[in-house]
Each structure stands twice: as structure tokens, then as C-alpha cells.
């Protein structure tokens with residue numbers, strides 16, 4: 327049985343015609359695969375390669391270069407939390423710690439026990455005027471506070487946050503930042 | 516959409532953001548009926564020779580807003596229009612320079628202004644196909660561009676005969692996948708071709724051999740979004756604004772420790788004091804500006820004492836910095852310069868494509884030195900190592916600008932904050948503690 331469904335493979339085979347050269351289809355194809363499976367398994371990458379007449383090693387080489395491709399399982403909801411300078415100066419690191427604690431994981435990429443969440447600290451997302459901010463479920467979330475994070479998490483767990491906790495009086499302030507842990511480096515090439 | 520933070524509306528001197536804030540400006544009919552949209556395209560296609568369009572852009576003195584500041588009209592004239600082979604316009608909408616959000620601001624508010632600029636450029640250089648390379652995280656701008664392009668196809672502005680002119684035009688959108696290096700023009704082209712995004716050596720330049728080996732005009736979003744105004748009002752009118760060598764207005768993203776972060780359209784030549792203290796309201800009460808990055812994280816830092824520097828390329832070069840992407844990051848005196856430099860070196864180390872040795876290894880090496888200094892394990896050795904790494908990264912030892920940028924962070928923070936480096940590394944003291952205690 328193949329990892330990717332027949333209709334996704336069909337869609338992938340139609341992609342090359344959209345480009346002056348077929349190789350350009352590789353990333354859109356990986357997008358479709360990742361959308362279906364949540365992350366890119368070796369089998370899925372091999373099937374993408376076959377569908378596009380490319381070498382499987384080549385496809386994997388492309389997938390490992392770009393940070394939006396996930397080669398390991400990820401949470402259903404992923405917190406891409408900006409920790410670059412403009413967000414860091416407005417408390418991003420404390421928000422990352424809070425998400426870690428709230429979803430019960432100790433490092434980026436780790437999936438919460440219920441499979442619902444994972445987080446990553448990411449580089450500038452190009453919305454610095456709304457710092458601190460993050461991307462979650464294909465949307466940007468702005469002016470983050472600990473309370474906002476709590477309610478975003480609660481909503482996704484299917485329970486609404488307890489009243490009185492959210493929006494009560496002054497939002498808790500996020501203070502100055504601490505240096506964060508070093509991140510995994512992109513594979514050399 | 517979230518509340519608009521930054522310039523919009525009629526206030527003096529807004530060329531790009533004049534109509535931002537108008538309800539439904541992202542829709543074709545509103546852009547045309549309220550904002551005079553597509554009059555420039557009509558004029559270009561029906562009343563102007565392609566060479567005259569390029570000349571108008573030359574006359575305007577417009578310089579690229581992506582970072583390098585190259586003269587836009589001159590770049591357009593590098594493409595030989597009358598060769599039979601396919602040519603492309605590729606739009607750099609990768610916007611990943613830390614501290615920069617202005618291309619998003621344009622695309623979210625007025626996608627048609629960008630599309631109109633792209634179509635004019637395509638006609639001027641003889642390209643029938645344009646590609647917008649947009650960073651993968653920009654979900655909303657991506658959706659808006661697709662919808663705007665759909666409207667254009669439906670109306671026939673994109674298609675075999677735009678506005679009746681026998682010049683087929685189409686625009687496609689290609690999404691990036693999270694890699695800063697894709698903003699570098701040749702890495703972007705590699706990525707568009709389905710490869711790992713590692714910069715190419717130049718020459719050949721994209722104008723000769725670009726996307727899929729064809730002549731390619733590559734411009735930034737803001738650069739192209741400025742073109743309709745220039746065609747409507749004339750290059751000479753544009754050249755009257757700003758400074759002589761650096762005309763016009765540009766969008767500055769002001770972020771960090773300011774009261775009113777936002778995207779401000781500013782006539783080039785204004786001081787950073789005006790931009791940071793007046794437009795963005797300065798740092799929170801009780802805090803002082805300590806340092807600012809005048810043009811994205813890649814632009815060498817300037818200390819508070821240089822707030823009167825003007826935001827034109829010449830003045831910034833004299834101050835040993837640059838206008839870059841227009842991202843003005845402000846840090847107040849409650850933050851430590853070593854921590855900031857450490858964070859940026861993590862960024863450059865993480866985003867290195869790995870092609871050149873100094874960049875691949877030097878970035879990680881510098882991060883380790885900063886970690887030791889921040890953990891109070893520093894000494895003269897760490898300072899010397901940082902200087903060495905910064906040297907190895909600069910002055911043409913790397914293939915692309917990423918290496919230089921990483922070196923400049925070390926170099927410029929050291930130049931202006933030497934005593935803080937020494938306090939931290941040699942005496943294991945952070946001066947922020949003292950500042951906060953005296954506050």
C-alpha cells in the first residue's frame with residue numbers, strides 16, 4: 327500500500343506542467359504530501375520522487391534544506407513562535423517557555439502526549455510591528471500575551487478557558503528575555 | 516485583518532500608502548474606482564514605448580528596496596528586450612530580513628498595486644510571464660495575491676491581450692519553504708527551480724541567465740509597487756522627493772522597544788530621531804534608546820548618539836551602515852548588546868546555506884563564544900576569537916551577503932559597545948544591571 331493516496335499522487339503528477347522545467351514541482355509536491363500525512367516519511371518522499379521522475383535522494387536533499395518541511399511527526403497544531411530580535415525585545419522567550427510548560431514538552435519539535443501540539447522557535451516572520459507574534463494553524467497571531475496563549479491552547483483542546491482567567495484586569499506582563507537554547511543546524515551541503 | 520500599524524491615508528507625502536485603510540482596497544473594482552488603479556498600466560501599454568517606460572524609471576532615480584539599493588531603471592535596461600527567447604520577471608516577496616515587514620504591509624493592503632507594477636515591468640523588459648516568490652509563512656498575503664490574480668484573469672488584464680494590447684501576460688505565485696537565504700536573488704532562483712537554495716556565483720547575472728536559464732528581471736515587492744506612481748506622475752516628480760542621490764519615499768518597519776511600532780512611509784532623508792522618536796513614539800517611558808539597526812538586522816548598528824543620521828544611502832554609508840531593507844529595530848537601555856548580538860549570530864549560523872567555509876563554521880563558532888561570554892566564562896580569548904571570525908566573514912571571503920552581515924553584527928556592536936564587551940568578557944559584568952539599578 328502506498329503512503330500517499332491515489333488522488334494526491336495524481337495531483338502531484340499534474341504539477342510539472344505548470345513550470346518551464348519539471349523539477350520546480352518538487353516543493354509543491356512535497357507540500358501536498360505533507361498536507362496529507364502531517365510530516366514527510368521516507369516512503370512519502372520516495373513516492374514523490376517516483377511520481378516526478380526524480381531521484382529519491384534528491385527529493386530528500388531538498389526536503390531537509392527547508393525548515394517548513396517536517397521529517398519527524400509534529401503536533402496537529404504547531405506553534406511557530408518568532409524569537410528573533412524584535413519579538414525577543416518584547417518578551418518572546420518567556421512566551422516560548424510558557425508554551426513549553428502548557429503543552430508539556432521540553433524541546434522544540436517534541437509532540438505533546440495527546441498529539442495535539444508541538445512548537446518551534448522560528449526566525450523573524452515579517453510581522454514585527456505586532457511583536458511578539460507567532461504563526462499557528464496557517465494564521466498569524468499578534469500582540470501575544472500569556473493569556474492569549476492560554477486561550478489559544480484551551481480552544482484547541484476543545485474546552486473553553488475558565489472565565490475570570492482570561493482578560494481579567496491587567497494582562498500579566500512579560501519581562502526581559504533570556505538567551506535561548508541553541509537550535510539544530512540545517513544539514514550541511 | 517489586524518489593525519493597521521503605520522502610515523495610511525492622505526497625510527502629506529504618502530505615495531504608496533495613500534489609499535491604505537480604504538475599505539476593500541484589495542479588490543480590483545475598489546482599487547480602480549477609488550485609487551486610480553491600473554491607469555498606469557493602461558498608459559504604459561497603450562501610450563508608451565517599452566524603452567520609454569524604462570527611461571521614466573531611470574529618471575525617477577528609484578533604487579531597489581530589497582536591500583542592495585541598485586538603480587531600478589538601470590537594472591531593467593540590462594535585459595535585452597528583443598531577443599526571441601522567453602524572459603521572466605521574478606518578484607522577491609521572500610521578506611525574511613529580521614525587522615522587516617513592509618512587503619507584507621503592501622501585499623495585505625493593496626495586492627493590486629504590486630501586480631500593476633509587475634505587469635508594467637514585464638511589458639518594459641519583454642517578459643510574458645512573471646513569478647512571485649513569496650515566503651511560505653505568508654498565508655494571508657498568498658491567498659490575497661491568488662484572489663487578485665484571479666480577478667485580473669477574469670477581467671482580461673492578465674491573458675492574451677491585456678487592455679487590448681497584443682502582449683500576453685501572466686503572473687504565477689510560488690511559495691517558499693522557510694529559509695532566509697532564499698531572499699538572496701540567486702538562491703531564490705535555485706529554489707524556484709526546485710533545488711536547495713544555495714547562491715550561484717555571478718556572473719552570469721540574472722539579467723542574462725536567471726530563472727530556468729533565461730534572462731530575468733528580479734525586483735523587490737516595494738520596488739515594483741512604486742512603479743505605478745512613477746508612471747502616473749512621471750519620473751521627474753519622483754526624483755524631486757527625497758535626496759538627490761536617493762530619491763523618493765520608502766517604507767520603514769520600525770519595531771522593538773518603541774511605543775508605536777509600525778510601517779512608516781518616510782521621505783528619504785529624514786533623521787532616525789524623527790522616525791524613531793516622533794513617528795514611532797520612542798522607547799517606553801523611563802527608557803532610553805541604546806542602539807538601533809537602521810536597515811534590518813544585516814545593517815551595522817548605530818548607537819543613540821547617531822540618531823541624527825539621515826535615512827538615505829549616502830549618509831548611512833558615511834556612518835558605516837546601510838539602508839538595507841528599511842527595517843529599523845530599536846533596542847532600549849534595559850537590554851544587553853551581547854545578548855542581542857548572540858541572538859542575531861544564532862540566526863545567521865542557522866540560516867547559512869553551508870556553501871562557504873567561513874560562513875558555515877564561523878557562525879556556529881561565534882555563537883559558542885557569545886554563549887561563553889554570557890555564561891560568565893569569557894576572557895580575552897573569546898573576544899579575540901570573535902574578532903577573528905568577524906574578519907573571516909567579511910570582505911568578499913564569502914559568496915553572498917549573508918556572511919558579511921553576520922560579520923557586521925559582531926564588528927559594529929564591538930565598535931560602538933566595546934566597553935560592554937569588555938565588562939562582560941573580562942569582568943563578568945553586565946552593564947544593564949547597573950542601568951536598571953540607577954533607573
Ligand SMILES: Cc1cc2nc3c(=O)[nH]c(=O)nc-3n(C[C@H](O)[C@H](O)[C@H](O)COP(=O)(O)O)c2cc1C
Nearest residue numbers: 579580581607609610611698699700734735738916
Ligand atoms: C542574505 C540575503 C538575503 C536577502 N533577502 C532579501 C529579501 O528577503 N527580499 C528582497 O527583496 N531582497 C533580499 N535580498 C536582496 C536580493 O538579493 C536582491 O538584491 C533584491 O531582491 C533585488 O531587488 P531590488 O533591486 O528591487 O531591491 C537579500 C540579499 C541577501 C544577500
Ligand code: SF4
Nearest residue numbers: 870871874913915918
Ligand atoms: S556566505 Fe553563507 S549563506 Fe552565503 S553562500 Fe556562503 S555559506 Fe551560503
Ligand code: FES
Nearest residue numbers: 408413450451454
Ligand atoms: S522579529 Fe518577530 S516578526 Fe519579526
